[in-house]
Every structure is written in structure tokens, then in C-alpha cells.
Amino acid sequence: MTEELRGVAVPGEGGAAATRRLDLRVEGISCASCVRRVEQVLAGVPGVLEATVNFATGKATVTYEPDRVKVPELVAAVSAAGYRAAPAESTRVILPVRGMTCASCVRRLEEALSRTGGVHHAAVNLATEKATVDYDPGVVSVRALEQAVRDAGYQVEALAAQAGEDRERAARERSMRRLTWDFAVGAFFTTVVLIGSLPHMYPPWAGFAPHILTTPLVLLFLTAPVQFGSGWRFYAGAYAALRHGAADMNVLVALGTTTAWTYSAAMTLFPDFLTGLGFPYQLYYDVATVITTLIVLGRLLEARARGKTSEAIRKLMGLQAKTARVIRDGREVDIAVADVEVGDLILVRPGERVPVDGVIVSGRSTLDESMLTGESLPVERSAGDKVVGATINKTGTFTFEATRVGRDTVLAQIIRLVEEAQGSKAPIQRLVDVVAAYFVPAVVGTAVLSFVLWFLFGPPPTFIFALTTFIAVLIIACPCALGLATPTAIQVGTGVGAENGILFKGTESLETAHRVQAVVFDKTGTLTEGKPALTDVVLREGFGEEEFLRWVASVESRSEHPLGEAVVAGARERGLVLVEPEEFEAVPGRGVQARVDGRALLVGNRLFMDERQVAVGDLEEDVQRLSNEGKTPVFVAVDGLAAGVLAVADTLKEHSAEAVRELRRLGLEVIMMTGDNRRTAEAVARKAGIQRVLAEVLPEHKAREVKRLQEEGKIVAMVGDGLNDAPALAQANVGIAIGTGTDVAMEASDVTLITGDLRGVVKAIQLSKATIGMIKQNLFWAFAYNIVLIPVAAGVFYPFYGILLNPMLAAAAMAFSSISVVLNSLRLRWFKPAPA
Numbered sequence: 001m002t003e004e005l006r007g008v009a010v011p012g013e014g015g016a017a018a019t020r021r022l023d024l025r026v027e028g029i030s031c032a033s034c035v036r037r038v039e040q041v042l043a044g045v046p047g048v049l050e051a052t053v054n055f056a057t058g059k060a061t062v063t064y065e066p067d068r069v070k071v072p073e074l075v076a077a078v079s080a081a082g083y084r085a086a087p088a089e090s091t092r093v094i095l096p097v098r099g100m101t102c103a104s105c106v107r108r109l110e111e112a113l114s115r116t117g118g119v120h121h122a123a124v125n126l127a128t129e130k131a132t133v134d135y136d137p138g139v140v141s142v143r144a145l146e147q148a149v150r151d152a153g154y155q156v157e158a159l160a161a162q163a164g165e166d167r168e169r170a171a172r173e174r175s176m177r178r179l180t181w182d183f184a185v186g187a188f189f190t191t192v193v194l195i196g197s198l199p200h201m202y203p204p205w206a207g208f209a210p211h212i213l214t215t216p217l218v219l220l221f222l223t224a225p226v227q228f229g230s231g232w233r234f235y236a237g238a239y240a241a242l243r244h245g246a247a248d249m250n251v252l253v254a255l256g257t258t259t260a261w262t263y264s265a266a267m268t269l270f271p272d273f274l275t276g277l278g279f280p281y282q283l284y285y286d287v288a289t290v291i292t293t294l295i296v297l298g299r300l301l302e303a304r305a306r307g308k309t310s311e312a313i314r315k316l317m318g319l320q321a322k323t324a325r326v327i328r329d330g331r332e333v334d335i336a337v338a339d340v341e342v343g344d345l346i347l348v349r350p351g352e353r354v355p356v357d358g359v360i361v362s363g364r365s366t367l368d369e370s371m372l373t374g375e376s377l378p379v380e381r382s383a384g385d386k387v388v389g390a391t392i393n394k395t396g397t398f399t400f401e402a403t404r405v406g407r408d409t410v411l412a413q414i415i416r417l418v419e420e421a422q423g424s425k426a427p428i429q430r431l432v433d434v435v436a437a438y439f440v441p442a443v444v445g446t447a448v449l450s451f452v453l454w455f456l457f458g459p460p461p462t463f464i465f466a467l468t469t470f471i472a473v474l475i476i477a478c479p480c481a482l483g484l485a486t487p488t489a490i491q492v493g494t495g496v497g498a499e500n501g502i503l504f505k506g507t508e509s510l511e512t513a514h515r516v517q518a519v520v521f522d523k524t525g526t527l528t529e530g531k532p533a534l535t536d537v538v539l540r541e542g543f544g545e546e547e548f549l550r551w552v553a554s555v556e557s558r559s560e561h562p563l564g565e566a567v568v569a570g571a572r573e574r575g576l577v578l579v580e581p582e583e584f585e586a587v588p589g590r591g592v593q594a595r596v597d598g599r600a601l602l603v604g605n606r607l608f609m610d611e612r613q614v615a616v617g618d619l620e621e622d623v624q625r626l627s628n629e630g631k632t633p634v635f636v637a638v639d640g641l642a643a644g645v646l647a648v649a650d651t652l653k654e655h656s657a658e659a660v661r662e663l664r665r666l667g668l669e670v671i672m673m674t675g676d677n678r679r680t681a682e683a684v685a686r687k688a689g690i691q692r693v694l695a696e697v698l699p700e701h702k703a704r705e706v707k708r709l710q711e712e713g714k715i716v717a718m719v720g721d722g723l724n725d726a727p728a729l730a731q732a733n734v735g736i737a738i739g740t741g742t743d744v745a746m747e748a749s750d751v752t753l754i755t756g757d758l759r760g761v762v763k764a765i766q767l768s769k770a771t772i773g774m775i776k777q778n779l780f781w782a783f784a785y786n787i788v789l790i791p792v793a794a795g796v797f798y799p800f801y802g803i804l805l806n807p808m809l810a811a812a813a814m815a816f817s818s819i820s821v822v823l824n825s826l827r828l829r830w831f832k833p834a835p836a
Contacts, residue, residue, distance in 0.1 A: 021064075022087065023059050024062060025086050026060050031440075032482050035055050039051050039060075045074060054491075070114070087121075090120055098154065110123065113148055139406070141406065186230035186297075190292075192222055193223055196214050223261060227257065231254075231296075238250040238253075238254040256475045257292050260807065291807060298819055316498065320411060324336075325347045337355045340355060347397070354393060357402070358402045359385070360383050365382075366379065368391060369388065414498060439477070453466075475811050476813055490510065493510060493828050505749070505751070509751055510768055516734055519717045521719045523650075524676075526720055527684065528684065531650065535649045536626060536645075537647075548636070551599060579596060579597070582596070587604065600640070604635060615642060623645055626645070634646040655757055662759070663765075666765065670689075670692070671692045672693050673697055715734075717732055718734075721738035736749055736750070736761055778824055781820065789810075
């Protein structure tokens with residue numbers, strides 16, 4: 001494929017690298033406003049063409065000009081905005097280098113390594129004579145890095161590096177451990193504070209709490225570990241946001257809990273002074289600790305749930321083999337898969353995974369290709385057959401030649417397509433981003449307004465009631481739910497699609513697919529198998545089918561015509577043993593003739609029979625019937641007499657008719673488009689259950705026919721597999737390419753079906769409907785939550801305020817809103833196409 005790849009240069013004019021695309025893992029994003037700020041920071045870096053941030057995956061995708069900006073500068077820009085950033089796909093290797101003599105050598109080597117595609121950062125130490133390189137193993141291998149050092153004029157000794165860890169997983173585990181620890185600390189001290197606060201909340205319960213715990217000064221010290229330990233993340237996030245003139249969820253939480261804790265601390269330390277000024281005596285230690293602990297718990301549960309949304313990617317990555325047994329200089333050598341090169345001969349034994357894509361050169365076996373096709377039954381593979389990396393060798397041993405390695409393998413392309421789809425931003429998300437930009441300032445304004453109004457007009461004690469509403473509004477507001485609503489559903493939906501053999505190139509195609517009204521199928525290779533097959537054998541009396549077919553196939557075995565190849569394949573499928581024909585002669589435009597077993601055979605068209613004065617007689621009716629069925633009749637004469645007719649046709653794929661039936665059940669118009677003559681096209685369409693046929697369409701006019709359908713007001717999906725389908729796939733609202741087809745068709749499409757099973761078209765549309773439905777549900781509940789509960793927190797339902805809400809319940813509701821959105825999206829993991 002030729003699309004821009006993560007960290008890979010895209011050739012511009014003159015061969016110069018024009019742009020690169022990079023995925024950055026960003027830590028510290030807590031809500032949708034964080035997303036917008038990081039996007040703005042990255043977009044403001046000179047040389048950055050586009051930047052999008054996905055809240056659910058915690059990744060930023062940046063398209064940039066490598067001549068104007070380097071990866072460390074992008075990382076530094078995100079870090080300066082108050083977040084932690086690192087290349088998402090990065091491995092570290094330390095190369096021992098010899099031959100450096102001065103600082104200019106260091107600079108020269110660093111530049112040489114940095115120019116290598118896939119290298120994120122390179123640092124060379126003259127004193128230790130080592131080069132530390134952060135790189136994307138899917139783009140560049142260690143061997144390529146070593147060669148870059150040699151090309152710069154230095155030597156590389158035996159690798160003394162420690163391979164880099166899976167940084168993303170390690171970062172996720174560190175975050176989970178920190179969240180778990182913060183929650184444990186918060187839960188312990190919160191429980192103690194709640195026990196000590198019982199007499200302050202409900203005086204009749206005074207006897208249930210140890211007296212020392214009820215002392216305000218003790219409560220002050222007990223809340224400090226929660227406020228400034230477990231809750232430190234909120235202060236750090238709020239500081240980073242405010243320092244850059246922005247506000248996010250951390251600002252709301254920090255402001256709310258600090259208000260409660262500070263008022264309580266001041267009342268504990270200076271009670272007489274404050275009460276003398278008219279401030280009512282009230283302690284909010286329980287509120288501050290419970291809010292902090294509940295929100296940390298919410299983030300912990302949310303992080304666990306969000307980790308499951310990328311399970312599909314982890315499953316796919318887990319399929320990759322780690323090593324390959326390569327035959328070099330006559331010896332078997334186990335090397336890392338990243339070091340396999342095109343042309344290497346690789347030995348695979350039973351039970352092992354195929355490391356990369358290639359073609360078998362010797363041996364035979366059965367392979368489990370379920371990761372690619374979804375079919376559980378193993379398939380036989382022998383010399384000349386293609387094998388795909390990550391499939392499992394079941395029985396025999398074989399040797400194959402590597403044809404695609406690294407990022408070019410089928411599995412790597414699947415992973416990349418899924419990652420890019422998950423990292424892209426759906427059009428529906430743009431509205432959410434606009435709302436999120438104004439959300440936090442609006443909430444702070446609402447909180448201040450509610451405080452002022454209730455302080456002036458509220459029930460006594462007015463200050464306490466006003467302060468309670470102020471804290472509750474800040475805590476209950478939740479831009480997190482808004483930020484998670486779309487990307488989590490997209491992430492799960494695209495992952496489920498990959499598991500079902502459906503690859504969406506981006507979220508725009510996923511969003512458009514559910515609105516499709518008409519589906520146009522190319523015929524050859526899409527609805528049909530794409531190659532002629534023997535379908536009928538019609539004989540006159542006196543001939544046995546097996547013997548007759550053996551004669552004809554033996555003659556055709558010397559022919560190169562596609563119809564002849566179909567006859568030969570049909571005979572071999574029946575187990576017939578062919579013989580070498582005698583006196584073989586091909587007559588262009590007519591047929592072939594030869595002698596087999598002493599019999600003179602003529603095999604060809606009607607004109608051939610007429611020229612050789614062979615009367616076809618009652619075979620004419622059979623020929624007419626076969627022609628009406630869209631089949632090509634082939635006449636056979638034995639010793640000058642018409643003996644029978646063979647029919648050859650491009651047969652429908654096994655599940656084509658079922659797929660068409662399912663699409664029509666969904667209310668979609670199904671159309672077939674082909675360059676074949678109308679009689680053949682309509683015969684195939686009848687078998688597939690298609691009523692509308694566009695026949696005799698030249699390849700260059702297919703896109704025009706799609707455009708005509710669009711001019712009728714239809715949202716059109718085009719399904720094809722060939723080179724001549726690419727313009728039509730690009731013209732359609734949604735282009736769906738069959739993965740068994742050409743790379744050009746897949747490149748022009750929006751959706752790729754890994755296998756040739758057309759039921760994948762039905763699944764793709766149904767999955768799109770399910771995912772968009774889930775997004776709408778998430779957005780509805782996220783908006784509804786804020787629209788309803790912010791007024792409640794502000795005291796709009798004053799007579800029932802004490803029953804409806806207090807700041808602690810607000811914290812629980814806020815935490816639950818984010819978790820519920822993620823859990824709702826996870827329901828897509830159990831997506832199943834609707835039955836007929």
C-alpha cells in the first residue's frame with residue numbers, strides 16, 4: 001500500500017520526504033478539553049500540518065514536515081503543555097560504536113541515525129562510545145540501524161543492547177498501580193474521616209466514634225493524605241492547564257475539593273475569628289475526602305474499562321511470531337522477526353507460527369488461517385502457495401521465501417489500519433470538541449452564579465447552602481463522559497470489525513456506512529469466483545461421462561485458453577487421469593483438435609463444428625438453455641460425430657446470494673455492474689437475486705455509473721476487487737474492497753474485507769449501524785447527564801435538594817457517568833450480525 005504510514009516518509013517531488021505521520025502516546029489527558037488543548041499545541045508547532053488526539057486511546061496522530069520539525073520537538077511541545085508524551089510505537093536499542101574521535105563525529109552520527117525512517121530519537125555518547133536509538137520496530141530493523149552507522153563511516157560491534165519494553169503497556173500498568181495505590185490510601189483515610197465526622201453530621205451517632213477521631217484538628221491531619229496525596233493528580237493537572245490559559249476536569253475537581261477542605265481547615269484553626277465574622281461553623285472534611293476518593297475510584301475503573309477497548313489490537317499484536325528460523329549459508333539461524341529480509345528462506349515446523357508473508361518453495365502442510373479468514377478448518381498449502389505471517393502451521397514442515405516483512409505483512413497492515421481508524425476522529429466528534437472547549441468555563445460560571453444567588457436569596461444558613469451548591473456544581477460536571485462518548489465506541493467498533501475480517505480505514509467511512517442506500521457489486525471476482533469453471537456435461541447416448549471428460553480434458557491440457565483450463569481443472573477435481581494427446585492442433589478463434597486413445601476429437605465453438613461439417617442436431621436445445629443461464633457452451637465431436645456439449649461459467653461465490661438477500665432485508669437496493677453482455681449479466685444476477693443490472697459497462701465508465709446513482713440522491717457503496725474498480729471505489733460514498741483483490745483496489749477503498757466472503761458487506765453495514773447507534777446513545781446520556789444534574793446541583797429543585805443531591809453524591813454520579821459511557825461502548829464487543 002502507498003498510504004502515509006506512522007513515522008514513514010511519504011515521497012514528494014524529486015524523491016524528497018514531504019511529510020511523515022507519527023503517533024504519540026500522551027499521558028495526563030483527563031477530559032475533552034485536554035484533547036482540544038493538546039491538538040492546539042501540536043497544531044501551533046511550525047512544520048505540523050495536522051494533529052488529532054484520541055481521548056480513548058490516549059494517542060495523538062501528527063502529520064508533520066520532517067525538514068521543519070523533529071520528533072523531540074513535538075514531544076517537548078506536548079510536555080510544555082503539561083502532559084507527558086512519547087512515540088507510541090517505540091523500542092530502544094543501544095549500539096556500541098567504534099571509530100568516533102570528536103564531537104563532530106557525534107553530531108554526524110546522530111544526524112545519520114535521525115534521517116533513517118522510523119527513528120524517533122538518536123543520542124550518541126562519545127565517552128561511552130554508544131548510540132542510544134528510539135525507533136519504531138514496525139518501520140526499521142536493528143540491522144538497518146547498524147547499516148546506517150556503517151554508511152556514516154563507523155563500525156558497529158556485536159549488539160550489547162537491551163531490547164526496549166512495550167512502553168505503552170508498561171505506562172498503562174504504572175498508571176494502574178498508581179491509581180490503585182491512590183485509591184487504597186484514599187479509601188483508608190476516608191473511612192477513618194467518615195467515622196470521625198459522624199457526630200458532626202448526625203449528633204445522635206456521637207457514641208459510635210472514638211472521641212479522638214471527632215477532634216477537628218485530628219480530622220484536618222487525617223484528610224491531608226487524601227487531599228494532597230491521592231488528590232495530588234488533580235492539582236498537578238489543574239496547574240498545567242491554568243498555566244497555559246486553559247481549564248479542564250482537573251480544575252473543577254481541584255477547585256471543588258480545595259474549597260471544601262480550605263473552609264474546614266480555616267474553621268478548625270480559627271473558629272472564633274470566622275464565626276465572629278458571621279461565617280457559620282461547618283466542617284466539610286468528609287465531603288473533601290469522599291469526593292477525592294470516589295473520583296480516583298472512577299478513574300481507576302474507567303482506566304480498567306478503557307484498557308479493554310483496545311483488546312482487539314493487543315490480540316492482533318499477540319499473534320505475531322517473535323523469531324524466525326532463517327536458512328543462511330546452508331545453516332539454520334534463529335533471528336528476531338524484525339531482522340527478516342525479503343528473499344530470506346525460512347523453515348517452519350509443525351506447531352509454529354509463520355513469521356512473515358511469503359511463498360512456499362518446498363514441503364507441504366496444513367495451516368490454521370482463522371486469524372485471517374475466520375474459518376476454523378485448516379487449509380492445505382504446498383509449493384507455490386502463499387502463506388501469511390501469524391498463521392499457524394499444523395502438520396508438516398515447509399520452507400518458504402519471505403516476500404513481505406515488517407510493516408508490509410498482511411498482519412502489520414491490518415494492525416496499522418485498525419490503529420489509524422481508532423486514532424482518527426469521527427465527524428460527529430467535531431461538535432463535541434466545540435462544546436468541550438466552552439464546557440469548563442461555563443461550569444465555573446454556573447457554580448459562581450449559583451453561589452451568589454443562593455448567598456443572596458437562599459435559605460438559612462445562606463452561606464452554607466450557597467457553598468454546598470458551588471461545590472456540587474463543580475464536582476458533578478463531567479466533560480470526561482463527553483470526551484469518551486465517541487472514541488471509545490469507535491475503538492471497540494473498529495476492533496470488532498478487525499476480528500470479523502472488516503477493516504475500516506477511518507471513522508468517516510464507519511460513520512457513512514450506516515447511511516448507505518444502494519450497494520453496487522462488481523461481477524467478476526466479486527460476486528463470482530473470477531475464473532471459469534466446468535459446470536455441465538451434456539452427452540449423447542453411447543458415451544460415458546468420465547471417459548468422455550477424460551478425452552476432452554486430455555486434448556485441452558495442451559491448450560492455453562481459459563475455457564480449456566477450466567475443463568482440465570474440472571476433470572482433475574473428479575480424479576481423472578489425463579493422457580498425452582497426439583496430433584494436437586489449435587485453430588485460432590475456433591477450438592482445438594487431437595487424437596486421444598485412437599479417437600479423433602474436435603473441441604470448440606459452433607463455427608468450428610460447421611466448418612468441419614459436424615451436425616449438432618438435438619444438442620441445439622441444450623446449447624440455447626446453457627446460454628440463457630449465462631454459461632459458455634463448448635461443442636465436442638468424436639470421430640466426426642457430435643458427442644456432447646460442455647458448459648463453462650464464472651460461478652457465483654458460495655455466499656453471494658445469501659449476502660444479497662441479507663442486504664435487501666436491510667432495505668438496501670442491490671445493483672450489479674459488469675462489462676459482460678446483458679444476457680450473461682442478467683443470468684448471473686438472477687442467480688444472485690439481483691434485480692437491477694448495469695451491463696456492458698466499460699472499465700473507465702464504472703465511476704461514471706456510480707456518480708449517476710449518486711445524482712439520483714442515493715448514498716452508494718461500491719464493492720469490487722479489481723484494478724479497474726479503483727475509480728468506482730473512490731467515487732462511491734463508501735468503497736468496499738475485497739481483500740483477495742488488488743492492492744490498488746484496497747488503497748482506493750474506505751473499507752477492506754480481508755476475505756472474499758460478501759457476507760462481510762452485510763456485517764460492515766450492520767457494525768456501522770451498531771457503532772453509530774452506540775455513539776448516539778453515549779452522547780445522549782453524556783449531554784443528558786450534564787443538562788439534568790448541573791441544574792440539580794445548582795439547587796433548582798431546592799425543596800428536594802437534600803434528598804436529591806449533595807457534593808458526595810455528585811462525585812459518585814460524576815465518576816459513574818464516565819464509567820457508564822465506557823462500559824456501554826464495551827457492549828459492542830459482543831456484536832453479532834442480525835439473523836435473517
